[in-house]
Amino acid sequence: MAEKKAVKKAEGESSKKEGAVRVQKFGRGKKYNELVKMVDKEKLYTADEALNLAKESSPAKFDATVEMHMQMGLDPKKPEQNIRGTVILPAGSGKTRKILVLADDTDSKKALAAGADYAGLDEMIKKISDGWFDFDLVIATPSVMAQVGKLGQTLGTKGLMPNPKSGTVTTDVAKAVDEFKKGKVEYRLDKDGIIHLGFGKVSFTPENLRENLMAVTSAIKSAKPSSAKGTYIKRLSIASTMGPGIKIDLATI
Numbered sequence: 001m002a003e004k005k006a007v008k009k010a011e012g013e014s015s016k017k018e019g020a021v022r023v024q025k026f027g028r029g030k031k032y033n034e035l036v037k038m039v040d041k042e043k044l045y046t047a048d049e050a051l052n053l054a055k056e057s058s059p060a061k062f063d064a065t066v067e068m069h070m071q072m073g074l075d076p077k078k079p080e081q082n083i084r085g086t087v088i089l090p091a092g093s094g095k096t097r098k099i100l101v102l103a104d105d106t107d108s109k110k111a112l113a114a115g116a117d118y119a120g121l122d123e124m125i126k127k128i129s130d131g132w133f134d135f136d137l138v139i140a141t142p143s144v145m146a147q148v149g150k151l152g153q154t155l156g157t158k159g160l161m162p163n164p165k166s167g168t169v170t171t172d173v174a175k176a177v178d179e180f181k182k183g184k185v186e187y188r189l190d191k192d193g194i195i196h197l198g199f200g201k202v203s204f205t206p207e208n209l210r211e212n213l214m215a216v217t218s219a220i221k222s223a224k225p226s227s228a229k230g231t232y233i234k235r236l237s238i239a240s241t242m243g244p245g246i247k248i249d250l251a252t253i
Helices: 001-024 030-038 045-056 106-112 122-129 141-157 173-180 206-222
Strands: 065-072 084-088 099-104 118-120 138-140 184-188 194-201 233-240
Touching: 001 194, 030 045, 045 065, 045 206, 045 233, 065 206, 084 206, 099 106, 099 122, 099 141, 099 173, 106 118, 106 173, 118 122, 122 141, 138 141, 138 173, 173 184, 184 194, 184 206, 194 206
Parallel strands: 099 118, 099 138
Antiparallel strands: 065 194, 065 233, 084 184
């Protein structure tokens, strides 16, 4: 009996060691480990240095998104400090978004003419209720929000529910479609007091990335609530998708 227990214990320890080996084997790749050496984790880079480094340190084989992560000195539990808004990226987002417009016939025709991928009302609401989600953004007119509200749980869980603060509830659907197609993006404070946002692609020039980053930071600065006390923007870092984080000196934005 004692021998059996000893064997099982030995097998268990062996299994743990094998498990540890597997974790190491499937950890960060060799390419990432090489690229991460390019970034000094203790250094605050200028915006220009950081943008160039984000492009150079991208380990992805695809055209990765360049993302910003901004730690704010705001309390997300206070409604007036839970900031949310939109900004048009001057150089575009680099993404092709499928836009659905929920509106009456007249506005639906305007939306389609402006470049919307889908438009309509009753038929679209039924399709969504049946599980259709072949779109990335939903825009609606105020007059149909009572009907759209029935999809609150369905669209809300996917972050697709139209909202005036995000510019997706509007009387001018054609303008909204045009702006979002050209690179209008939404920023919002999350529950941890951070704003996460993709503002371009690794394939963009450093100049275009800087132009977009400055547009976003300018919009966020303008959205500072009057009740905010202390340091408004605490930290800012950027990274390509799957790439290492790069800290930015706030004085350079």
